[in-house]
Amino acid sequence: MTAKQKIRDVIKKALADTPYPEKLKEEILVLPAAREEFGDFYTNFAFKMVDSQNPSPQTAALYLKEKILSSAPDFIEKVEVKNGFVNFFLKRGVYLRMLSEISSGKSEIVNPFPAMGKKVLIEFVSSNPTGPLTVAHGRQAAFGESLARILKHAGFEVTKEYYLNDGGRQIKLLGESLRARYFRLKGEECAIPDEGYEGEYLIDIAKEVKDENISFGKFAADYIMAGIKKDLAEFNVNFDRWVKESDFLTGGMVEELLKILEGRGLVYSSEGATWFKSSAYGDEKDRVVIKSDGSYTYLAPDMAYHRDKIDRGYDMLVNIVGPDHHGYIPRIKAIVESFGFNPERLKFIIVQLTTLYRGKEKLSMSTRKGQFVSLRQLMDEVGPDASKFFFIFRKAESHLDFDLELAKKKSVENPVYYLQYAYVRMKHILKFAGENGIDVMNLNPDMALLKEPEELSIARKLAFFPDTVESVVNTFGVHLLAEYLLELAKIFHSYYHKHRVVTENRELTAARIVLVSALLQVFSKALELLNISLPDEM
């Protein structure tokens, strides 16, 4: 049980023994204290207790404090009441013990949370195989992968899926565009269709075409998809399943679905087309599923896909999409609701666009015209780790300014290097200690020798790691973990400058080695969750 859970229990016990047992129904919030003067954890519960007995939060807090202290919890050093907040100060020994546990790999601080039997499906990237992944997809990929890792760490059973649109009009246009490029290469006049793809990547693909009787659409899509998979693999973003739109079409699932919906009066014909009555579930208007030319819209197979997701029994569905899809959300919510799935359990995360800068210069992009920076180019220029870090250290719903020059810089301005430098320093200390005859793996020092305030600050910060993970789970704010890590790096760098770890004092050295290796455990785990690798040397 973590210190925080223990505190919550102590508060519950205190309340059970008071005239306010009904207050227990409310959630008791225990959070890491923002400043060390406010202790280690605090609760704002006194604010909820204000009534005739407790006319002010302050009196309620004092009352709570008395009750808590009378139960004499052994891990609490003191409890302070300030401005109605109840602040808990933990005993130093709690932290010292925690450091030993973390460094030996036995601590619940770094280990995954217990499995809770909740299944979550995350669908992300889902880019069409009509062109290479762009920087926008890269951001979605980095965010989705990291969110998946964090949810898994927090005890969810996570499945990652990529839905690919390999049929329909866009693929047809893609095929015609490739065909045009192919014949142009042979010196023949051939126009790219009006809404076709003008990107130069099709020229490269056209060079690979050996036989002009092939299906150009399929050839291009397969070729591009192979590239997408390669890019994602290099980005270390991996999917459990690749779901093809065409499977829902050829498998008859779309037809079946529409029949069911028709039977329920949710699908009808009008103006030569077939419509889904999404307005019955809050969409602003109904949506076409079969066009008047008889072909399906993108929505029809996607509806079948979502029905399939529901059938597979997930507790939560997460769809990570770009801002261009936000108008699409109500209709997907409508289809899941029509199948009795609470739309609240379908979360859409809109990852906003990224604007690339080269120093002050803004890089303009237009996908249709083929003027864009691909994820591939970005990785080649700044590297996968720097790319990923910049993508996730801002909130998903914020527009992101990404400065290529900054991402490449090997200096303080670049947070990626700041983290890497901290990591390398930790590794190097352990290596140096080993070279000086200290058996780093087998230490059992007296941790009470750690008396510096900075040492306690580090331990305190490490104790907050599970809370940070919890915050990410509650808000889907992956950036919170990146910020946590930067703060951790900062207090470590500061400690490093103020105090030497490896000294003549063998006992103190041993205790500090345990501290550093605990730090390294948390640091490594957090980086793994962010999907960022780190070098051993810099």
Add this chain to the structure above:
RNA sequence: GCGCCUGUAGCUCAAGGGAUAGAGCAUCUGCCUUCUAAGCAGAGGGUUGCCCGUUCGAAUCGGGCCAGGCGUACCA
């Protein structure tokens, strides 16, 4: 017009309705015979776009404005 996102220090951004709104960069001042100075210590910098409201308490929630971005297809 309608919908979504954004508006916080000079710049890029944090901050579950909580305490004195925080970081980094930039600017200024210091620090390398000692585990990598890709680092550290310190200083200045704010009417959280504006106006009302809800609340013990609002950057955060609601309403109304203003500004920027995106969307508003029988495209995906």
